[in-house]
Ligand SMILES: Nc1nc2c(ncn2[C@@H]2O[C@H](COP(=O)(O)OP(=O)(O)OP(=O)(O)O)[C@@H](O)[C@H]2O)c(=O)[nH]1
């Protein structure tokens with residue numbers, strides 16, 4: 001118990017930069033920014049950190065869902081202490097580049113607390129936030145925290161996505177994300193541990209969250225949560241130390257410039273692809289128009305031929321009618337002549 005108490009004490013007493021000699025860093029809070037796929041246990045991790053960090057009864061403060069699926073769609077802050085804050089997030093649904101850059105925007109203080117959207121590159125939002133945050137930057141040192149459930153196998157597509165995620169986060173914040181693997185008693189723990197290590201994720205915490213159905217506190221589980229929070233504090237201190245010769249305002253500008261560059265690069269690439277598609281479609285369209293003109297000329301020719309033929313047919317059919325009337329007439333005349341001959345006895349019927 002003493003070990004948990006000591007760890008908790010370190011958390012409750014913590015203020016940013018408290019381990020540094022210099023106190024000119026300008027950060028007033030450390031915020032742990034969670035992110036990860038939907039249903040992997042982000043909100044449950046917040047509930048666990050709040051009850052263990054404050055040593056209170058479990059409550060579903062962050063609105064953890066009853067089962068897997070999208071529940072949280074907003075970023076909300078939860079105070080562990082006045083100087084240590086944890087922020088929930090919307091879960092990723094697709095392993096694409098949009099959510100990666102959105103997370104980087106959040107980590108660069110270029111997004112407000114509130115509703116999160118993943119489906120577009122929000123360069124206009126970044127450009128809107130930049131001047132506002134430049135003159136009124138939140139004095140937060142942000143630590144990226146990746147939440148992954150051991151229940152879900154890290155398949156190829158996810159690994160590629162995670163590579164992009166970790167690389168971008170590193171280039172924006174200067175630190176790799178801290179991983180929390182939830183549901184650690186399910187799935188292939190060793191394989192996920194190896195894969196995260198290969199991705200350059202140095203800190204990997206495997207734990208079982210406290211949940212609605214399972215919140216009987218135990219020292220062992222408490223300690224894992226407290227260890228994770230202490231790693232976050234240590235990483236924040238390491239990051240603050242690394243950036244101590246850099247003015248936080250200058251760091252914000254560097255991060256914002258990197259964010260704007262990355263978002264603009266993707267939009268430029270999308271634009272290039274659209275232009276290529278557009279050129280292809282125009283070529284196809286020209287081809288189709290030429291084909292159409294050809295077919296339409298052929299069609300006019302054929303239609304003239306058909307009209308000619310049909311006039312011929314009408315003529316022929318009139319001729320045939322005439323001829324058949326003649327034939328009928330001749331056959332009637334023939335019959336009457338034969339009758340006359342028979343009647344006159346000049347001829348007998350054969
Ligand atoms: N057994 C077990 N269940 C967990 C754990 N973490 C979360 N769960 C369960 O998984 C489900 C989803 O958990 P949430 O915390 O809502 O997941 P989330 O990442 O916040 O989900 P979104 O808000 O939809 O992105 C809930 O039913 C939790 O009870 C864990 O470590 N172990």
Ligand SMILES: [Mg+2]
Pocket residue numbers: 042043044063064065071072088089
């Ligand atoms: Mg949630």
